[in-house]
Amino acid sequence: MKNDIEALYRDMLRIRRVEEAIADRYAAQEMRCPVHLSIGQEAVAVGVCAALEKKDGVFSSHRAHAHYLAKGGSLKAMLAEIYGKEEGCCKGVGGSMHMIDLEAGFLGAVPIVGATVPLAVGAAWAARLRGEDKVIAVFFGDGTFEEGAVFESINFAVLHRLPVLFVCENNLYACYTRLSTRQADRSIHGVAASCGCNTMSLDGNDVLAVYDAARSAVSDLRNGSTPYFIECATYRIREHCGPNIDDELGYRPKDEVEEWKAACPVARLQSRLDIQPRDRLADMEHAITQEIEEAFACALAGKTPNQTDLEGYLYG
Amino acid sequence: MVEIRQITQAEAIREALEQAMLEDERVMLIGEGVPDPKGIFGTTSGLQEKFGNSRVFDMPLAENGMTGICIGAAISGMRPVIVHQRIDFALLCMDQLVNNAAKWRYMFAGQVNVPLVVRVIVGRGWGQGPQHAQSLQAMFAHVPGLKVVMPSSGYDAKGMLIAAIRDNNPVIYIEHRWLHGISDDVPCEPYSVPLDKAVIRRSGRHATVVAFSFMVVEALLAAKALADLGIDVEVIDARSVRPLDMETIVESVKRTGALIVADTSWKTGGIAGEIVAGVSETAFGFLRHPPLRVALPDLPAPTSHHLTRDYYPDALCLARAIATHLGSDVTDADLVSRLFRTTPHDVPQREFRGPF
Ligand SMILES: Cc1ncc(C[n+]2csc(CCOP(=O)(O)OP(=O)(O)O)c2C)c(N)n1
Ligand SMILES: [Mg+2]
Numbered sequence: 001m002k003n004d005i006e007a008l009y010r011d012m013l014r015i016r017r018v019e020e021a022i023a024d025r026y027a028a029q030e031m032r033c034p035v036h037l038s039i040g041q042e043a044v045a046v047g048v049c050a051a052l053e054k055k056d057g058v059f060s061s062h063r064a065h066a067h068y069l070a071k072g073g074s075l076k077a078m079l080a081e082i083y084g085k086e087e088g089c090c091k092g093v094g095g096s097m098h099m100i101d102l103e104a105g106f107l108g109a110v111p112i113v114g115a116t117v118p119l120a121v122g123a124a125w126a127a128r129l130r131g132e133d134k135v136i137a138v139f140f141g142d143g144t145f146e147e148g149a150v151f152e153s154i155n156f157a158v159l160h161r162l163p164v165l166f167v168c169e170n171n172l173y174a175c176y177t178r179l180s181t182r183q184a185d186r187s188i189h190g191v192a193a194s195c196g197c198n199t200m201s202l203d204g205n206d207v208l209a210v211y212d213a214a215r216s217a218v219s220d221l222r223n224g225s226t227p228y229f230i231e232c233a234t235y236r237i238r239e240h241c242g243p244n245i246d247d248e249l250g251y252r253p254k255d256e257v258e259e260w261k262a263a264c265p266v267a268r269l270q271s272r273l274d275i276q277p278r279d280r281l282a283d284m285e286h287a288i289t290q291e292i293e294e295a296f297a298c299a300l301a302g303k304t305p306n307q308t309d310l311e312g313y314l315y316g
Numbered sequence: 317m318v319e320i321r322q323i324t325q326a327e328a329i330r331e332a333l334e335q336a337m338l339e340d341e342r343v344m345l346i347g348e349g350v351p352d353p354k355g356i357f358g359t360t361s362g363l364q365e366k367f368g369n370s371r372v373f374d375m376p377l378a379e380n381g382m383t384g385i386c387i388g389a390a391i392s393g394m395r396p397v398i399v400h401q402r403i404d405f406a407l408l409c410m411d412q413l414v415n416n417a418a419k420w421r422y423m424f425a426g427q428v429n430v431p432l433v434v435r436v437i438v439g440r441g442w443g444q445g446p447q448h449a450q451s452l453q454a455m456f457a458h459v460p461g462l463k464v465v466m467p468s469s470g471y472d473a474k475g476m477l478i479a480a481i482r483d484n485n486p487v488i489y490i491e492h493r494w495l496h497g498i499s500d501d502v503p504c505e506p507y508s509v510p511l512d513k514a515v516i517r518r519s520g521r522h523a524t525v526v527a528f529s530f531m532v533v534e535a536l537l538a539a540k541a542l543a544d545l546g547i548d549v550e551v552i553d554a555r556s557v558r559p560l561d562m563e564t565i566v567e568s569v570k571r572t573g574a575l576i577v578a579d580t581s582w583k584t585g586g587i588a589g590e591i592v593a594g595v596s597e598t599a600f601g602f603l604r605h606p607p608l609r610v611a612l613p614d615l616p617a618p619t620s621h622h623l624t625r626d627y628y629p630d631a632l633c634l635a636r637a638i639a640t641h642l643g644s645d646v647t648d649a650d651l652v653s654r655l656f657r658t659t660p661h662d663v664p665q666r667e668f669r670g671p672f
Contacts, residue, residue: 057392090423093422100428112411112416115415119416122385125385125388129370148380149412152384153385312426313422313425314461
């Protein structure tokens with residue numbers, strides 16, 4: 001079901017429209033927390049999550065909206081969280097950088113980069129020890145790959161042959177700093193391969209390529225293979241943090257930006273869609289818009305969380 | 317009938333691990349050297365043989381990553397115990413402990429618990445030096461979301477470790493290398509001791525001495541000598557660093573009117589200062605003397621035994637400090653004759669032969 005092109009398209013379009021709506025409304029100053037949008041990178045989230053089952057787990061980090069939504073996280077709970085409301089997925093304690101939906105198998109996202117990579121390995125380890133048939137995927141960026149905890153985690157996952165799918169979204173930048181000023185001239189997936197992972201390197205803006213890669217990785221992992229590491233080349237269209245386009249800052253070459261804009265994963269798949277009549281595409285857009293409008297309305301109408309609840313969250 | 321016998325604190329810790337693993341199959345044990353021939357000073361000996369290599373693990377030298385991996389396992393239905401032979405090594409996991417373990421439950425509004433125990437050992441003596449002899453309880457205790465304990469008796473070492481493993485929160489369980497070899501009455505059966513209660517080890521009227529970890533041993537020696545000389549001090553074993561049991565401490569200070577805190581760590585920014593602050597805020601009017609901290613000088617521990625001679629306050633230092641502070645007229649000769657340490661100053665017991 002998930003594997004049909006229309007569903008992949010719809011999931012990407014939905015994420016795109018949600019984040020555009022966040023960007024559009026950000027200036028109202030009611031979403032009072034940092035937001036890291038995935039606009040331009042949706043194919044990685046959607047392709048990977050389409051290859052997972054509900055029982056499988058996903059972790060992410062600061063740029064988590066797409067992963068959370070692609071795994072089936074509640075849109076209403078996500079928006080309420082960004083608005084700091086009681087109905088939010090963390091009841092307002094977290095905000096945009098702290099996504100969780102246990103029901104959907106979205107096990108957590110936090111902003112310390114690299115922080116959830118070991119947790120993913122630990123969750124896979126627990127699944128192994130408990131005899132559960134589960135794959136755990138973790139999304140992280142090219143910058144995060146520089147963190148020591150990531151290497152420590154990969155080593156342990158390979159050592160114990162744990163069912164982990166490492167997904168590196170290489171968008172060439174960590175904030176404003178280009179990959180070549182941070183990492184030696186060798187590939188990220190090459191390093192992962194030398195650590196003993198099965199690796200794949202692919203066009204992360206081609207959702208079908210991502211899906212195919214993830215599906216074969218997940219199926220191998222279910223059969224006890226060594227961990228997989230897939231490096232997806234992609235690009236962030238908006239600023240690192242915030243709602244805007246920041247091309248005027250000039251930290252990325254103009255022709256590079258234009259090239260990647262032309263490689264938009266949503267537009268690319270649209271050209272391959274075979275929807276007849278074309279009205280159905282408009283219906284899809286319409287349904288998505290309605291869902292988003294409703295979720296924003298719920299978030300805005302949400303309850304104010306209570307400060308007095310905070311203490312109870314600390315210890316269990 | 318409760319069966320009790322004398323065992324060392326290292327054996328008490330080992331027994332706690334064994335019984336916790338027997339009682340709950342989700343409990344797992346991991347650390348650098350856990351299954352090796354030395355078995356973390358004997359505290360993990362034989363456990364891999366007993367529980368197998370899918371519950372008892374050695375680990376790569378990757379403290380931060382492995383702590384995160386244990387947190388991942390803890391939020392996925394396991395109850396990991398991770399052990400570091402020195403608390404100094406746990407500094408590499410501060411990111412995972414402070415940013416993830418302490419906050420995972422809180423930041424997700426109580427949806428997920430982190431039942432994790434981190435055993436760390438404070439080294440001392442025999443040239444442990446600047447990077448193997450730090451006592452970092454205050455750093456951990458600073459962080460809401462962690463529980464931090466420092467048992468001093470064999471009974472508590474066992475009971476608090478079992479309680480820590482049964483607890484649904486991350487617990488930093490701080491051992492002291494100089495306590496491992498001390499024998500004590502320990503019941504055979506499993507039992508737990510609360511993680512948030514201090515205990516009065518000796519009652520007294522003239523001053524309250526709050527001591528942590530190995531300083532409880534020194535404080536009891538000092539108290540005994542002082543009692544011979546007519547100074548009757550109450551000794552409280554703090555046991556827990558976070559939360560601090562201020563109720564027990566304040567109640568005692570209200571009776572004695574004097575507060576001395578004996579810590580195993582540096583003075584500046586230490587937990588002793590926190591106790592002084594707490595007592596000053598709530599029982600200032602009861603204090604007949606200014607509060608006093610007996611702690612380490614603000615210097616990393618040196619290695620040479622020639623340099624450590626005066627680094628650690630022992631029972632004699634503590635007794636002197638208390639007597640002077642209370643304005644007593646006991647002579648130094650009286651204290652020296654009762655408390656002079658004849659065991660070399662850099663070993664826990666005369667029999668200790670090194671190397672670690
Ligand atoms: C440990 C840590 N260091 C620094 C930061 C600040 N920071 C937030 S996002 C980011 C860049 C991450 O880059 P990358 O992993 O490539 O992800 P991207 O933002 O490109 O998706 C940095 C440095 C952080 N959150 N955590
Ligand atoms: Mg990046």
